[in-house]
Amino acid sequence: MIRISLDVMGGDFGPEVVLPGAARALERHPDIRFVLFGDQAICQPILERFPKLKAASTFHATDIAIAMDEKPSQALRRGRGKSSMWQSLDAINKGEADVVVSAGNTGALMAMAVFCLRTMAGVQRPAIAAIWPTLKGESIVLDVGATIGADARQLMDFALMGGAMARALFELDRPTLGLLNVGVEEIKGQEQVREAGQLLREAGLDGIDYVGFVEGDDIGKGTVDVVVTEGFSGNIALKAAEGTARQIATYLRAAMSRTLMAKIGYLFAKSAFDRLREKMDPRKVNGGVFLGLNGIVIKSHGGADAEGFAAAIDVGHDMVRNGLKNKIEADLAKYRAAQAPEGATVAGNVGGEIGKQE
Incomplete structure (x- = not known):
C-alpha cells in the first residue's frame, strides 16, 4: 500500500x-x-x-x-x-x-x-527535477527552478540526486549524466560548471556514468538520461520547450484547416497526427519532483x-x-x-x- x-x-x-x-x-x-x-x-x-x-x-x-x-x-x-x-x-x-x-x-x-x-x-x-520527453524516450532535467544559481558542490548534489531518480524511475543500473553548458569543450562555460565537471570526473561514482558537458539541443535528443543545471537556466529551458510545443501544435492545426486538400490529407494521416499529439501532450509528463x-x-x-x-x-x-x-x-x-578525510565524521x-x- x-x-x-x-x-x-x-x-x-x-x-x-x-x-x-x-x-x-x-x-x-x-x-x-x-x-x-x-x-x-x-x-x-x-x-x-x-x-x-x-x-x-x-x-x-x-x-x-x-x-x-x-x-x-x-x-x-x-x-x-x-x-x-x-x-x-x-x-x-x-x-x-x-x-x-x-x-x-x-x-x-x-x-x-x-x-x-x-x-x-x-x-x-x-532541486526540482522534471521528466523530459526526448527522441529516445524520457530523461530527467534538474534543477528547473528551485535554486537560482548554484556552486560546484550544489551541482554535484544535483547530479547524485538526479542519478538516483533515474535509477528509481527508469530502473537503470547506471544512468548517463551530463552537465548543461554552452559547449562540450572543457574550457567553456562558467567556472562553477567547469569545477562541477571536474568533481564528477574525479569522483568515479558507481551508480552514474558521467559523459561530460551537453548543450541545449542534447536535452530533446535524449543524449543522456540526466541533465544537470542550475535553476535559472533550467527553468528557461523548460518554459522554452513548453512554448515551442504549443507553437508547433498551433502551426499544425492552422495548416491542416487552411484548404480542403489539407483537410482531406489530415484524414488520411490522422493516425500519425494522433501519435504526434500523444508524444507532445504535456499532461503525460506532468509532475516535477522536489529532491x-x-x-x-x-x-x-x-x-x-x-x-x-x-x-x-x-x-x-x-x-x-x-x-x-x-x-x-x-x-x-x-x-x-x-x-571525508580518514577518521573524520561527515x-x-x-x-x-x-x-x-x-
Whole structure:
C-alpha cells in the first residue's frame, strides 16, 4: 500500500481537478490510499461522485488554502500549520503518508516543504527535477527552478540526486549524466560548471556514468538520461520547450484547416497526427519532483486537468515504489564518506535553506 497525501485546494482549479485526477490514478494503481486535505464544504460534494476514491481515502478538513499568487513568505506566515498545503506535507512527518502531490503555488510549496520536511543531511539546497520527453524516450532535467544559481558542490548534489531518480524511475543500473553548458569543450562555460565537471570526473561514482558537458539541443535528443543545471537556466529551458510545443501544435492545426486538400490529407494521416499529439501532450509528463528533502514531494502544473494531475500522482507512486528517498540518501552518504578525510565524521545540514523566491 502506497499512501499519497493530496493538497486538494492547490492549483488553478482545486478540488474540481484534484479529486477526479485522484480517481483516475486509483483506477491505474489500486494499491494507493489517499490522505486528503481541503475545505470540507467544497470537497465533500465532489468526493461523493467518486465512491471508490472516497472508500480509499481519509479526509481532513482545513480552513486555509494558499493562493497561486501568494509570496512564499506570506504563505508561510498565513498557512503554516493550518493550510491544506502545510498539512499535506506534515502528513509525512506524522507517518500518515509516503509522498505529497500538490498543484499549488510553486514558491510557497518549496518554502513550506523545506521548513516542514527539512533537507537531507549534507544537502544545502533542494532541486526540482522534471521528466523530459526526448527522441529516445524520457530523461530527467534538474534543477528547473528551485535554486537560482548554484556552486560546484550544489551541482554535484544535483547530479547524485538526479542519478538516483533515474535509477528509481527508469530502473537503470547506471544512468548517463551530463552537465548543461554552452559547449562540450572543457574550457567553456562558467567556472562553477567547469569545477562541477571536474568533481564528477574525479569522483568515479558507481551508480552514474558521467559523459561530460551537453548543450541545449542534447536535452530533446535524449543524449543522456540526466541533465544537470542550475535553476535559472533550467527553468528557461523548460518554459522554452513548453512554448515551442504549443507553437508547433498551433502551426499544425492552422495548416491542416487552411484548404480542403489539407483537410482531406489530415484524414488520411490522422493516425500519425494522433501519435504526434500523444508524444507532445504535456499532461503525460506532468509532475516535477522536489529532491533533497526528507520526504518526496511532487509538484503538478497548476493548470493541469484531471488526466494531468493523475500523471503527477503516477510519478509519486513510482518514486515511492522504487525507493527514491533511500537511493538518494545512500548515494549522498557514499559520496560524502569517500570525500571525508580518514577518521573524520561527515556532518550534514539538517536545517537547509531556500532561495530568495520573493
